[in-house]
Amino acid sequence: MSPNKPYMKGIWRTGIFWELTWVNLAVIVVVIIIAGFSVKEYACFLANDMNIAGPFMQSSFDETMDFYLIRVSIIAFLVAVVIHYIWIRRIIIPIRMLSDVTKRMSDGEEMRLVPITTRNEVGLLTENFNSLIKKIKRSEELRNKMAADLAHEVRTPLSNITGYLEAIKNGVIEPDKNVLHSLHGEAERLSKLIEQLHHLSEREWNQYLDAKPSNPANIKTIVNHMVSIHQMKLDQKHIQIEVAVEEAAFHITEDTLKQIVGNLLDNAIRYGIENTTLHLKGKRRKDHYVLQVEGQGQFIPEASRPQIFERFYRVDTSRNRESGGNGLGLAIVKELAERQDGSVALETDGNYHQFIVKLPSTAML
Structure with a gap:
């Protein structure tokens, strides 16, 4: 069914329909009267001036003119009404659609776009309305x-x-x-x-x-701090951790680095295997700094690996829900790293996972 069909019913019951109709009818009637009167007077003038008809024939000529003018006026009026209806429908339908969608939105229903049916000012209004809806959704x-x-x-x-x-x-x-x-x-x-x-x-x-720090943040100090914070969780799962992080100072807030390191550790511990060892490494390269958390964890299928950093994505929904994971930790790591023009990656054989964060040299002192 056409999306416009529900809005075609009862057009004649709208206020704008009758307002425009009365105005157009008045214009049509005035134009027909003026045009008919002018044509008849001009025809009679030509007939008299050229002596085409005598006094007896003049009356017959006038009646004939009146007959044809009335018939043409009626036909012109009907054609004008049809054109008026088609034209006014092109205006009223999109307005009714906009009104209906706005009412549905005010009633709490889902926002949706309105089809653009015309290319005039009403169409422009609809296009602007759709742009507003997109911005609201965003x-x-x-x-x-x-x-x-x-x-x-x-x-x-x-x-x-x-x-x-x-x-x-x-x-x-x-x-x-x-x-x-x-x-x-x-x-x-x-x-x-x-x-x-x-x-x-x-x-x-x-x-x-995106806040810039007043003082540089030391990655080694932050890593040691976050490891001490997570030590109890490590002990509860009997997971050892080996830390080998090179010194580096960043033009990044401590909170940002704490979130990156903390989320990586939290994810590794939550989905790690008991009685294993985690490795937290940090190395300074020529054009970037590599922060890496690796260890044995729950199996990650190959099909899930490209989506592991997507928001709310869970490899195993039931198991992750039991562990308290909500699929945000790694997505936040990705967003924070990319805001610094860095990147994140996962290298895994399915059971042994390496989560790698690269921060550019431009973020370092």
């Missing part, structure tokens, strides 16, 4: 994306803080200066993320992600 997607990103980033430090505090409360570990320092750092990061929730807009969120 803004909604970005807002949902930002909310999901923030929720994910809030959950990570919060779970670390909660885990350590529970362990201290239950006497599993003793609170020392290093543990308290790490917890304080996570609490500060959590505070900054929560602050972003009060200013949740695309512009401010992008500014937060």
Whole structure:
């Protein structure tokens, strides 16, 4: 069925139809009267001037002229009405479609585009309306994306803080200066993320992600800090970790590097195999810095590997849901790396995985 068909019914019941109809009818009637009167008078003038008809024939000539003028006027009126209906329908249908879609949107239904049926100002209005719908959808997607990103980033430090505090409360570990320092750092990061929730807009969120630090961030210090934060999780799964990270200072905020390292570690631990060893490496190359987390993990099918960095993607939905994963960690790593003109990659044989982040030399001191 044509998308316009539902809007063709009851056109004559619309207010704009009758407003335009009365105006056009008035114009048509006036034009027909003026044209008919002018033609008749001119014909009579020619007949009299050229002595074509006598007094008796003049009356017959006038009647004939009246007959044909009336018939032509009726035909012209009917043709004008048909043209008027076709023309007015081309205006009213897109307006009714716009009105209907706007009402549906106000009632909470899904936003949808309106087909462009004309190339006049009404068509331009429809095109502008569609552009607005696309921008609204894009803004909604970005807002949902930002909310999901923030929720994910809030959950990570919060779970670390909660885990350590529970362990201290239950006497599993003793609170020392290093543990308290790490917890304080996570609490500060959590505070900054929560602050972003009060200013949740695309512009401010992008500014937060692209912010430049006042002081350079040391990758080795950040890696050691994030490893200490995740140490309890490593111990719970009986996973050892070997760290070999070369010194490098970056023109990137510490929060950004903490998110990258933290998300990689969190992902590796969550889907890692118990009683194995993780390797966290960092090497400075000529034109980039390579940060690499590798180890044995849950099987990743070949078909899933190209999608592993996509938002909300899960290799095994049921198993990931049980582990608490939401498919955002690696996607955030990818976005943060690419914002620094870097890249991410996965090299795997299915069971042994290497997650590689490359940051360009332009981001380093």
